[in-house]
Amino acid sequence: MTRWPRRIVVTLVVVALWELLFRVGVLSPVIFGAPSLIWSAALKDGGTFLTAFRVTAGEMLIALAVAWVGGVAFGVLIGAAPLRSLIVAPILSGVIALPLIVLYPVLVAWLGIGTPSKIAYGAAAGFFPVALATVLGIRTIDARYAEMARAIGATPLQIVTQVKVRLALPAIVSGLRVGTSLVIISVIQSEMLSATEGVGFWISYHRALFNTGHVYLGIILVLVLAVVANAVLTALERRLGGARVLAQAVG
Amino acid sequence: MSVQTPDVVVARDVGMSYPTASGRFMALDRVSLTVGDGKFVSIVGPSGCGKSTLLQIIGGLAAATSGEILIDGVRIAAPHPDKIGIVFQEPLLLPWKSALENVEFPLALRGEPREARTARARDLLALVGLTDFADSLPYQLSGGMRQRVAIARGLVRKPRLLLMDEPFAALDEQTRTRMWGELLQIRAASRATIVFVTHSLVEAVYLADEIFVMAARPGRIIERIAVNLPRPRTIDMLGAPVLGALRNRIWNLIAEPQS
């Protein structure tokens, strides 16, 4: 716990140094901004940024929901059959390696410049790692558990939902993490490219006007969002607790 | 005790073969056996003799390619968890469920109400001597205790038949010997009919009323041996000449090159 106070102190020192270098004239304000510039940007347009934050967060949450649910459902269906999972898994991992951002202009052409294209793109980007992790997770669980479940009278549906998915949960959760990070990145990128609202849009907007304070304010908001999302996911992982229990029992 | 009670298990000319690169492989060739009500039957044989396959077929987990299995007169082609309980070599307890939840799992799958199934599970945990560990998770239990939970789970639906596939193979010798005593106690209290597959000749003889000796290639029963050790079995019987003689007899049957 002594990590956090130290980090706060370090951060404060950095901020102070940053402001100092700006005031002294060493750092160009256009490129590096300054804490005071960020502060005045917040005072001036804080409301707009907060609304934008809500929009961006909303897009991300919807995209996340689609990616998580769709990815896990797809992964469970595919992972249940050995041949299917062997065929599909490499395709999924191949897609993950692609610069899917090139597809975003296609989505804009189809869905317009507003929120739907961002959600669609974010959901698509997040879907693949979730699906892949689920397929691999379901595929690599010990087959004897399914046999045992069959022996005690579980229906095929019960075997999948109550045994297989639960056993694969640590793998699925790690896939959810990767998927979430991809959704965040994708929504931000798409907002930066073509949008009418959202934090990414405003960052780009103010960059074009050389309002560096605003740009850095937007960047900080995105970083905060990412850190919070990360913390929530870590907490989720820990609550499910499955990983530790499973590792000790099965390993 | 020659009372005419109906046979719990009847296997008639059970065959199991499957295609391989070099033609059809006969895992089981016309295996027939019967298991009387309340009897403890061991199936023993060398590796590859098909004893586990036979157990799986009896339990409905695998399909025979010829012949039939009757449990209480009913043909078996799929798992019948109401009639048949199975204990595997690994306990296969669900790691996130407590001992109690694992035992009651078969009942939960059927949608039985919570109170009834918890009570029943507790009864069985008491039977296997694990009342104090009802809320423990599998990783907190020793190998022998986990296997006892698995046995309790196998009995929770009051099956006519309990199938056990080398359940103590993964345990160390001391635990194993203790588990023999436990199992015999459980059996006496529950009066279950048990078919027990094992590699260990001593284990087969010590636990059973009857032993079916199998040979490999193709898998078949070559001998049926009645065990004339008195019940209840005690530890000193492990050193009894009778047991040793039986064991040697089986050994010679298995070790002989089969024609």
Place this chain on the structure above:
Amino acid sequence: MSAITSWRVRGGQLAVVLVLAALWELASRSGAVDPDVLPPLTKVAGIVWRLLHDGDFLADLRITAFECLVAFALVVPLGLLAGFVLGESQTLDRTLGGTLQLMMSVPKSVFLPVFVLMFGIGIAQKVIFAIVLAFFIVVPTGIAAVHSVPRGLVTAARAFGATRTQIYGRVYLPAMAPLIVGGVRLGLIFVVHGVVFAEMYGSTGGIGRSIVTWGEGFQMDYLLAAVMLVLVATVTLNETIQAVETHIRARRGAAS
């Protein structure tokens, strides 16, 4: 996995691709989807062919390829070296490890506007952005590679009197080979991501720029053609390096 199954897997994958391609073609040709919005696959393929012979497009391709190459050539050695150093040194890992984790968990694309402010919309900002993006993926790979060397091997080599260079060359490098190749592959993927995104964001040339222009002009056939080219090229690169990775793993497995 028998030979039969492996053929079936490959066949299955081919079938998936063919079915998707057929669906595309049918949906567009039949009018189920507006062919202005989704031109038929065959038409797009024709445009691909045309583009590959078009001077302007090839010039764009060269720009993108150049940026990727420069970024790649810089980030892989830098990143791997940084990874090795961090992997070897406990103290450095403790001090910088947290920052590394932070940088890894954050969407670095938000920093692109800062690079544009610094360098304008020329080539430099794209290359630098791609390097930053890939750097934080290659470094952890380097760390993992160092950690993957079995300590026993190093101790044994020392016991036999191996010099430092010999240990690095004969023990470390071969042991780390598969992970290093993995790091190279990830570096390439992220470099391509970075370059393409930066071109789409603010650039005067390159494939990304053309894609955005065609998208804004609603020239769907050209847009889809360029997208297909980029995706197919990336897939090919990725699969090739992955094959090398698998090959190295297999050879190492056989040897050890």
